[in-house]
Each structure stands twice: as C-alpha cells, then as structure tokens.
Amino acid sequence: MSSRGGEAVGGEDDLAIRFVQPSVIPGFRLALGFTLAYLALIVLLPLGALVFRASELGLSEIVSLALDERTFKALEISFVTAFLAALFNVPFGLLVAWVLVRYDFPGRRLLDAMIDLPFALPTAVAGIALTALYAPNGWIGSYAAMLGLKIAFTPVGIWIALVFVSLPFIVRTVQPVLAEVDREVEEAAATLGASRLKAVWSVILPVLTPAILTGFALAFARSVGEYGSVIFIAGNIPYVSEIAPLLIVIKLEEYDYAGATAIATIMLAISFVMLLVINLIQGWARRRFGRV
Numbered sequence: 001m002s003s004r005g006g007e008a009v010g011g012e013d014d015l016a017i018r019f020v021q022p023s024v025i026p027g028f029r030l031a032l033g034f035t036l037a038y039l040a041l042i043v044l045l046p047l048g049a050l051v052f053r054a055s056e057l058g059l060s061e062i063v064s065l066a067l068d069e070r071t072f073k074a075l076e077i078s079f080v081t082a083f084l085a086a087l088f089n090v091p092f093g094l095l096v097a098w099v100l101v102r103y104d105f106p107g108r109r110l111l112d113a114m115i116d117l118p119f120a121l122p123t124a125v126a127g128i129a130l131t132a133l134y135a136p137n138g139w140i141g142s143y144a145a146m147l148g149l150k151i152a153f154t155p156v157g158i159w160i161a162l163v164f165v166s167l168p169f170i171v172r173t174v175q176p177v178l179a180e181v182d183r184e185v186e187e188a189a190a191t192l193g194a195s196r197l198k199a200v201w202s203v204i205l206p207v208l209t210p211a212i213l214t215g216f217a218l219a220f221a222r223s224v225g226e227y228g229s230v231i232f233i234a235g236n237i238p239y240v241s242e243i244a245p246l247l248i249v250i251k252l253e254e255y256d257y258a259g260a261t262a263i264a265t266i267m268l269a270i271s272f273v274m275l276l277v278i279n280l281i282q283g284w285a286r287r288r289f290g291r292v
Helices: 003-019 028-054 059-067 069-102 108-114 123-134 141-146 155-180 183-191 196-224 228-234 244-253 257-289
Strands: none
Touching: 028 257, 059 069, 059 257, 069 108, 069 155, 069 196, 069 244, 069 257, 123 141, 123 155, 123 228, 155 196, 155 228, 196 257, 228 244, 244 257
C-alpha cells in the first residue's frame, strides 16, 4: 500500500477513535440506538402527535387563534411572568447557593434540604398555601390590602408562585459549580489588589455564568408549564390572570381538542425559540469562559 493510502487509512482510524470514545458501558452502537429510540418514543413521538393534531386546523386558523385577544393575553401572562420569575431568581438563587457553599453555620444542612421542598411538594398544596398567605384575607395579603395592594388573583400572584417553584433550579445548578471554585483564586485576586466586589465580578461570575444560564433556562421552562401552584392564586380571570395551560384545559373541557393542541403547539414553538436562544448564549459563555 502506498504511503498516501496508509495515511488515508490512518486518518480514518483516527476519526473512528475520536468518534467512538472509550466507555465503561460496552456497545456504542447498541447504547446509541437505545438512546435514540428512547428519546423518539418519550419525547419526539408525543410532540409529533401534538403538532400533527394541531395541523388539522390549518396554518391560518392557528395564526388566527394565536392572535385571538384571550389566547394572546394568556400566552403573554404565562411567558412574561415565567421570564420575570426566572430572572428574579438568578441573583437570589446565586446568593442562596453562595451562603450554602461558602458559610458553615448551625442548621445549614436543614436549610440545604429545604431548598428542595418545591420539588417534593405537590403543586396543588403549594398553590393553596400561597393563596392562604396572599389572598385579601390572608396573613400577608391582608396587610397588603391595607396599603391598597392586591397580590392574589393578579399576575403578581402568578409571579410569586413561579418564583417559589423555580428557585431550586437556580440554586441546584449553581451550587456544585461554586463548590468547585478554589478559594485560592479569590485570594490571588485580593493579593493583586482587587476589591471583594471586583474579585466576585471578574473571577467568580465568569466561571458561574454557564451554570447560571442553565439554571435560568430550567427555571423558565418549569415556570412556563406550571399549572397546579398557579391556578389557585391566579384567580383565573380572563384577560387578567388566566394562564395558557389553563386555557388549554378549558378547550379540552369544551371538547375542542384541535384548539387545545393548537394552543399547546404555539406554546411549544415559543418555548423552543426562547430555549434555543438561551442555548446559543450558553454555548457562547462556554467558549468565552472555558468552563461549564
């Protein structure tokens, strides 16, 4: 075989080695096939069925439904409150993660365990508890009413419920990355004359940026689809505090299955675009800062 041919064979072998990395689980093709089949059955097939059922209405009717005042308002409330809740949880989730990682105090493990309560607590229970607190006759809502403020049965109440359910996503995503950051890096920055604020801004935050973006994406995705903890405190008033998932349930109760799947498809499309943008920003952050 010629040297050129030998180089070609060697190049193909190198490509195969790079493509199939060593793993403790044998059988790359079998594992990949199972992964693709599993994702197709669990994720792609239901989503495909959803889009197929919505296509029965036709593109013009779907666009008309999306621009309907009630549907548009419900989508606006769902996505805006979800985005604001995830954005609000970024600094406060980062602060909670910082306290849990960097400080040792009595009850720290208990506080750490309490972060996961929104995961374990049934959403209906969370909704009832929040409504009892923020309703006009609730412990907090009654004092707000004295000031002329109404929390429950408004978008503000929806936002509070979404902040409650999405906080753990920020904390649990940032916490392990922060734990891996060596404190000697901060000490080195201090010896070079950096203030505490500058050390955090220039040394810590760049490392945490990809994790923060990941937590934000998870919190946003959870908030958009949240139903149980929201319907109690929202009041479900059309054009005021009605969320898109509730509107889908209403369509189903009216046996308007095509309309329900159309609204669900619209939510899927908007969520996909927003998560795609977030993932692109995540990719840029990984390339820029070199860590996940």
